[in-house]
Amino acid sequence: MSVLVVAELDGGAVAKASLAAITAAGQLGGDVDLLVMGSGVDGSAAGKVAGVRKVLVADAAHLAHPSAEDAAALLVQLAPAYDHLVAASTSFGKNVMPRAAALLDIAQVSDVIEVLGPDRFKRFIYAGNALATVVSTDAKRVLTIRPTAFAPAAAEGGSASVEPVDLPAPSDLSSFVGQEVSQSERPELTSARVVVSGGRGMGSGENFKLLDELADVLGAAVGASRAAVDAGFVPNDFQVGQTGKIVAPDLYVAVGISGAIQHLAGMKDSKVIVAINKDEEAPMFQVADYGLVGDLFKLIPELTQELKRAKSS
Amino acid sequence: MKVLVPVKRVVDYNVKIRVKADRSGVDIANVKMSMNPFDEIACEQAIRLKEAGVATEIIAVSAGEPKAQETLRTALAMGADRAILIESTDELQPLAVAKLLAAIVKKEDPQLVLMGKQAIDDDSNQTGQMLAALLGWPQATFVSRLTVADGQAEAGREVDEGIQTIAVKLPAVLTVDLRLNEPRYASLPNIMKAKKKPLDVVKPADLGVDVAPRLQYVQVEEPSARKAGVKVGSVQELVQKLKTEAGVL
Ligand SMILES: Cc1cc2nc3c(=O)[nH]c(=O)nc-3n(C[C@H](O)[C@H](O)[C@H](O)COP(=O)(O)OP(=O)(O)OC[C@H]3O[C@@H](n4cnc5c(N)ncnc54)[C@H](O)[C@@H]3O)c2cc1C
Numbered sequence A: 001m002s003v004l005v006v007a008e009l010d011g012g013a014v015a016k017a018s019l020a021a022i023t024a025a026g027q028l029g030g031d032v033d034l035l036v037m038g039s040g041v042d043g044s045a046a047g048k049v050a051g052v053r054k055v056l057v058a059d060a061a062h063l064a065h066p067s068a069e070d071a072a073a074l075l076v077q078l079a080p081a082y083d084h085l086v087a088a089s090t091s092f093g094k095n096v097m098p099r100a101a102a103l104l105d106i107a108q109v110s111d112v113i114e115v116l117g118p119d120r121f122k123r124f125i126y127a128g129n130a131l132a133t134v135v136s137t138d139a140k141r142v143l144t145i146r147p148t149a150f151a152p153a154a155a156e157g158g159s160a161s162v163e164p165v166d167l168p169a170p171s172d173l174s175s176f177v178g179q180e181v182s183q184s185e186r187p188e189l190t191s192a193r194v195v196v197s198g199g200r201g202m203g204s205g206e207n208f209k210l211l212d213e214l215a216d217v218l219g220a221a222v223g224a225s226r227a228a229v230d231a232g233f234v235p236n237d238f239q240v241g242q243t244g245k246i247v248a249p250d251l252y253v254a255v256g257i258s259g260a261i262q263h264l265a266g267m268k269d270s271k272v273i274v275a276i277n278k279d280e281e282a283p284m285f286q287v288a289d290y291g292l293v294g295d296l297f298k299l300i301p302e303l304t305q306e307l308k309r310a311k312s313s
Numbered sequence B: 001m002k003v004l005v006p007v008k009r010v011v012d013y014n015v016k017i018r019v020k021a022d023r024s025g026v027d028i029a030n031v032k033m034s035m036n037p038f039d040e041i042a043c044e045q046a047i048r049l050k051e052a053g054v055a056t057e058i059i060a061v062s063a064g065e066p067k068a069q070e071t072l073r074t075a076l077a078m079g080a081d082r083a084i085l086i087e088s089t090d091e092l093q094p095l096a097v098a099k100l101l102a103a104i105v106k107k108e109d110p111q112l113v114l115m116g117k118q119a120i121d122d123d124s125n126q127t128g129q130m131l132a133a134l135l136g137w138p139q140a141t142f143v144s145r146l147t148v149a150d151g152q153a154e155a156g157r158e159v160d161e162g163i164q165t166i167a168v169k170l171p172a173v174l175t176v177d178l179r180l181n182e183p184r185y186a187s188l189p190n191i192m193k194a195k196k197k198p199l200d201v202v203k204p205a206d207l208g209v210d211v212a213p214r215l216q217y218v219q220v221e222e223p224s225a226r227k228a229g230v231k232v233g234s235v236q237e238l239v240q241k242l243k244t245e246a247g248v249l
């Protein structure tokens, strides 16, 4: 048995979400190979990941921002040698894997949170309100993996062989036009140890500065509810929830967020949750380990000060 | 240009679902059902394309129980021109739905399929990508900005890093994200008018599609609940507890 993991690169290194997918792949049984694709990529970082047998490198100009069409065609070409095709359920994995699965006539299992066996998995349905055990009856399996549910594989310690792959002809059906990337000095939202999120209660994008200051003291990433993104306070890639990003930090601080199930779906596996809300009935308090009732405009600056004090003492 | 809009009937997003005691599934008897919210956004976008003179006809399609007719009537009341129900009481999984939709596409020959990125019941996020694959069409997923002109669609996609813009040649499958638009409510006169719009019913067998599930949902359980927490009286107390009790600072 063998597993092919589509590994995304982040500045040359294997992305943390993909390292988690590699851990999940290891639990399927069998050898784990990685596929990296891009323009000017090499397999050196991927080859060092612990537990990997072989790295396949797809390096071509047209793969600089791989289209779903090209990425799926490549996976279909490589599929005969594998029992499982696996990727993290990032926006890339979600885009590409179902396309490959359909071309192979395989029913994909999305967003796996537990591997019970080579054909048996757990995944959430209904915005995390039910946990299903799913058995795949296909001969091969295509999976996406929820990165927060698996510890990342060690990025060092392996010594896999690295080889280039032959590429199928590029598709001209779609083309990359551009990308607006949110720049931030902060840790990345889905892998941060601490996340501070703001909701509609923040009132404006300007007011998110209060959260920035709090995040600075905590070394945290900043997230948001859908309402805050819809209102234009912060960009789309801040959204945490059922249809946004899934996070599971050691500490999640929800500020002015009511706690709709769609938001909870994205953060309720955080280790410790703090809710700050002026409405003591807010549902967020039902999942929070620590709740603080009051006006965030008073409490957040106080909290920032208190944390600074606690740090220096 | 014809636009096809697949719409799914799902448990309303406001309903707090319950898992059945025997762990066989989710109890959806007598709960409010609605159009999948993402599909409302897709439907709205199709209507806007028609209002802009880009689309000429909007066909709403749903696969599922006879009651999915209600969902199709909602799409018709919003502004779709006609509807097709692929009627089946079997469990329909994304790959099967994609095959059914591919069969409808072959009959209807639309230039654009606009659909939701994700059904909020199974949370699969697969069907659009699978449909595009089966048709050999390009796809643009998670679309929150869209222009359609000159035989192509330019789509802004909500990706993990921000917004990515791609251009896809038509015909294409687009799956829509939350911020593409704000769907309209159907007015009472339009709801009345929708009752007279055509709604055809076909069966999976008529389309030659085997819909047998490939995934078996063998058990559905309640996720482990979080332990009830405490309210703290002050910022000082919070920081104290985070430090000593929770150990996360
Ligand atoms: C299909 C679908 C998908 C969705 N996906 C997501 C998703 O991925 N993520 C997501 O977050 N939501 C999602 N939602 C939206 C979700 O249902 C809620 O509408 C949203 O989470 C509400 O955001 P909020 O808590 O910021 O706003 P609100 O519900 O308006 O809550 C604002 C809170 O701020 C508090 N507040 C106001 N002022 C202050 C103050 N001065 N001090 C302290 N507290 C204050 C209020 O008491 C209130 O509790 C989705 C909805 C749908 C239909």
Ligand SMILES: Nc1ncnc2c1ncn2[C@@H]1O[C@H](COP(=O)(O)O)[C@@H](O)[C@H]1O
Pocket (backbone or CB within 6 Å): B006, B007, B008, B009, B036, B038, B039, B061, B062, B063, B064, B092, B094, B097, B115, B116, B117, B118, B119, B120, B122, B123, B124, B125, B126, B127, B128
């Ligand atoms: N039974 C169905 N009937 C019509 N459209 C569907 C059906 N199931 C899924 N879809 C479409 O596919 C999208 C994604 O669904 P899913 O892949 O299940 O998350 C939905 O938003 C709908 O547009």
